[in-house]
Amino acid sequence: MEPSAFLTLFTILFTLVMLAATRISPDVILMGALSVLVVSGVLAPADALAGFSNPGVMTIATLYVVAAGLKETGAIQWLAHRLLGQPKRLKQAQFRVLLPASGLSAFMNNTTVVAMFIPAIQEWAGRLRLPPSKLLLPLSYAAIIGGTCTLIGTSTNLVIDGLLQSEMGVGLGMFSLAWVGLPLVLVGGTFLYIFSDRLLPDRQGVLEQLEMAREYAVEVIVDGKGPLVGRSIAEAGLRHLSHGYLADIERQGRLLTAVPPDTQLSAGDVLIFIGAPECARELRRIHGLRPAGGDVHKLDIEHHRRCLVEAVIGPDFVGLGQTVRESRFRSRYQAVILSISRHGKRLPGKLGNISLQVGDTLLLETAQDFVDQYRYRKDFLLVSGLNDSTPPDFRKAPLALGILAAMVVVSASGLLSILEAALLAGGGMLMTRCVPASKARRSVDLSVLVVISASFALGAAMRETGAASQIAQWLLLADDLSPWLALVLVYILTVAFTELITNNAAAVLMFPIAVSVAEQLGVDFKPFVIAIMFAASASFMTPLGYQTNLMVLGPGGYCFTDYLRLGAPLSFVIGVTSLGLIPLVWPF
Template sequence: MFSIDAFLTLGVVCVVLAFLAFTRIAADVVLMGALAFLVISGILAPGDALVGFSNPGVLTIATLYVVAAGLKETGAIQWLAHRLLGQPRLLRQAQLRVLLPSAGLSAFMNNTTVVAMFIPAIQEWAARLRLPPSKLLLPLSYAAILGGTCTLIGTSTNLVVDGLLQSEKGIALSMFSLAWVGVPLVLVGGGFVYLFADRLLPNRQGVLEQLEQAREYAVEVLVDDKGPLVGKTIAGAGLRHLSHGYLADIERHGRLLTAVPPDTELLAGDILVFIGAPECARELRRIHGLRPAGGDVHKLDIAHHRRCLVEVVIGPDFAGLNQTVRQSRFRSRYQAVILSISRHGKRLPGKLGDIRLQVGDTLLLETSQDFVDQYRYRKDFLLVSGLNDSTPPDFRKAPVALAILAAMVAASASGVLSILEAALLAGGGMLVTRCVPASKARRYVDLSVLVVIAASFALGAAMTQTGAAAQIAQWLLLIDDLAPWAALALVYLMTVIFTELITNNAAAVLMFPIAVAVAEQLGVDFMPFVITIMFAASASFMTPLGYQTNLMVLGPGGYRFTDYLRLGAPLSLIVGATAVSLIPLVWKF
């Protein structure tokens, strides 16, 4: 009999899914609201609702943030990236150099961190080797996702499901339990990307020039009426051959002069509009007789050692989506000035204040170092790279950080310590050896992600206790004599759909009780179904929004949403078919 509590629980799940998929309300707010409703309505006891906050999987994820912080702050990933990328001459060689290291590193460290460190390295590397970044950055994201499926610590989703297994079934997976399926997936999926990425991904005309434009911004300066430049020509004033920019327009008495010849004389009060690289503003400040024209440009007077130029990609939780820069109150909200906005790899012209901001837009910001620390792992922005960073990594400690990571993997894989115990020791090791100061380590711990995961456990518990999960399982098994393999494929498909709509961790927690209920009603072992959730929740290739690394490469690669479908849809089918075929061979029904 379908109880009132089960009906209410299903209603809460549907509301949560709708809010996560179709609104911009932060995921942690939505999930905590659902948790509060379940407790206040009496569907769950407080102890059952809060069980996620003490789950070993959630605590392991929190600890691994500190380990990732040590690897990031010492530049260990950057150090490895530069050595592993090498100097290939052909695109095929370059793609192989991207796929193998990113998949290998993502098996043992946070794939978001790996991709964030590889993006600027690949941009610089592709420009130097004259290769299109659009052929390399999406394969980077896909390889990182696939690599994360090889080990238990490769992605937070694996740790979440392992935590559920421990608390619900008393079963703990080992470090390399998933490798029997994960490694073949890397080989099959990575092989597909290697063979078809060149054909399926765009190589739009001028992609290298587009990349340069994405790093350009406009600087307006005023010809001082008492300065030495009044009456001089553009060429005579030394403004014709700047190293980092060029003169685009002159605004004179309310009229805009474009494509001005070099013999044009400068008048007092002329506003000169320069387009250039971040260093252009610094170059113009050295020219006597020019001063900032006002508006946002006056911020460029900040001393070089105090200001920080940062490239970021707008994320799905950005508060000013679909608003103009002016409406979003960007400067007051984030204490940062937008110098340039690029979309699909092209710098957007016109007044910055009138441009409507969209997910995936790449912004060049002038801000303080605190901004980088504050938003490094927030979903308002996905950090791509900091320019003129005043705190470069301490590469001397990179070997120490890598040694701590290796020791953590070895201790866990050998069974000497559990993954949580090994992670706690590794996190402590990063702090003791000063690979990362405690103050910075705190900023790396993403509380919003941890709250989303822990609060999701309450929904899973409610679905189990009220019988809602069993009811959904019955609806899934309406087909008479459904084979376990077919049911497994159905669970995989449902998980993939949830992952593309909401966060992968929330999808895994919601599907866990459903998968267990399906196995019970079929009278088979639940392990193949649970393992299927682990792989399906990570298999997000078709949209830039389903997985954070996909969104991170959207702007820098100049991609459109259709590019993800073109390569990601067949990749999803291949990975899904491979996983559903292999999982029952390793974990028997």
């Protein structure tokens, strides 16, 4: 091998070790590897940076905006509550999780789908008295498998399609992968339905204990025009919130205490919840509830530009010793106090009559720039915002879903490429105000885009220096190795890379190796490339291989062996099914 090939292999090996064995951010590691290849002269700067203009990478960036629109309008949550329904037993609940999660993940970012399903399933588990560990890992696995059905279902598919377009001059259609993806959903879903209850532990999630949290009382009103009127407390999903509980109901001047779960809600009911600050965030995301505080409606701030903030009163606060009403808090700070906690306990009584003291923790509804504005002011000792506390605009949920459906139809029919359709869909989300431009900008995960784009440079170096051909020779083991066995080896190596490093980086690194294997065998490269797409998505054995696996780790109370116990046999089932079908759809 040439010295440049040795340097490339050493750089890639060192990169893999750093990704697997250190906590350094993957984008930092891969940009460092890119820098080495450019400074050493292995790659010209234009070749090293070509990944940043790849159509697959740009499509992923645009789809982040589309996903933000779906999230901000509560479209996924709106769908989830209708699709999940009210199951009575564990098996029914598992089926209600597997079917919509896999279906939705085929058309939208599976990370967003899992993030929106987690609180709904936690509420489920509490109401049905089921351990969340029986439901959340199957949710992640179903979302991963569902993403293999379409080209936009997972970023890995878009990355490989971008490489096919730029390197091989071919592309895939929206539903090209469905010939293998749909059988995988059926096989994988059946496996999860039968075995997840047996293989997963009966364990509660790692939830914050209310006794140790800052405790607040939060009041909300049942909207007379909302969907909760006439439904019971249990049916409305209010019986078992993750961060609080329903204490009382105030109805037409009467206070109802210790209300049973079958109590029906009426228009104008004031519901009083007690719990951690996150309880207010949970209530904001329930369609049909609105804040009870009269001053909330006096805020001169658009509803969807508000957020929840915690602020600790400092010694220089101008209203010390005054009641909330006397301090003119709303007009002075353009914020409304929802609840007050003192020494970790909520303060009962009318908010307007409470005297403010140093150290009081206020739960506020205010503008999104409040934290930046008052973080370094002496009025407050500490100011911190609650993540994802802006209430969704459910009125625009059907519009956001319509934009998504139009994107899928236009790209699937061939009228526009996936990138063009995604650009129009992202623009549609912005123009219709489904998502503000500021949130759309923040929704784009630059670290993921940098990892993918920098990985392209490593793949290009392997191809240009001949390192990929050398690895392919080592992989083939013997000159007379059959194409199917070579396909198995490529699949297994990709799965191993995916479990150790990020799925997108694994796919990009394996792409030139797979093409070289096909060239040396004298067969079509497509089955090998398609195998990479499915193998890079088949990350079930560790919480680190795929982001959704990591997201359910805490809420499900899982440990590493739980992933291995269910994920290892699932990986085998998915692998056997994929390797059996791929050569039939894309012959050698």
